[in-house]
């Protein structure tokens with residue numbers, strides 16, 4: 001019999017766990033709405049809607065942020081679009097995805113007709129990646145850093161060790177801006193052969209509905225992605241928001257938020273550690289934590305009854321029915337979660 005663990009529903013995402021009135025610990029967007037100054041930027045951009053969008057300014061600003069020339073940046077309709085463009089642009093002989101991780105890269109590759117091989121990281125090893133796990137024949141490797149849902153931040157050195165000529169290394173850094181100082185980011189590293197870094201502005205800035213992200217990497221690779229992209233794929237408001245999110249003031253605010261996430265995550269982990277029925281593996285560095293428990297499904301449903309949505313883990317390859325992903329939130333929400341968990345678990 002095929003079970004969900006063998007054949008997980010890759011199209012499931014945290015937003016499907018939400019319903020009106022539920023406290024959201026299922027989706028990993030860091031704030032409930034964009035900050036007022038960003039909403040102002042979006043509102044002002046409406047006056048430009050008669051013109052077709054031009055990504056030049058946003059690309060120049062993003063490129064400067066990552067110390068790259070502008071032709072090494074491509075603005076996309078969220079990180080999700082970048083995976084689709086990648087899948088359309090490449091012809092890998094052996095594509096490898098490091099799991100457990102966000103499932104859209106695999107969905108996009110399969111939808112474009114590519115076969116995908118999975119390398120599974122081990123919870124008891126702290127979901128660590130060992131470069132020798134990547135098959136020598138892999139000419140496309142995709143990995144998340146920090147990884148959704150494990151929250152593990154792989155060392156840049158480990159990722160460099162899997163890059164080589166003739167292999168494309170795609171690093172999904174959608175949550176990297178939530179790691180203070182971004183010590184393991186490869187976005188500014190221009191010496192790695194075949195590197196493509198994919199980033200999102202969705203999580204940090206509460207912009208999931210706007211669709212804005214970007215890819216950085218070799219101009220040749222980005223040219224191929226760009227040719228696969230529909231004309232005017234990224235709207236003027238999205239481009240205006242991207243440009244604004246890299247102002248010095250916005251970057252300071254992002255740093256403050258990232259530091260706050262660190263403290264809130266430590267609090268969440270500390271409180272979870274008082275519940276012996278829940279286990280965590282590896283060092284969490286992203287704005288969510290992954291927990292294992294024998295009663296995950298029951299717990300998730302009972303939390304829902306108490307008004308709290310957490311994300312099921314069984315739709316991620318490599319995890320099974322015993323996993324839940326919980327977003328890092330302000331203390332009062334964490335307290336409410338822990339209170340509910342304590343009551344349910346007795």
Ligand SMILES: Cc1ncc(COP(=O)(O)O)c(C=O)c1O
Nearest residue numbers: 078079080102148174200202213
């Ligand atoms: C790891 C990861 N990468 C990329 C994305 C997609 O981000 P975007 O909203 O920019 O398409 C998500 C969304 O949940 C994600 O978790």
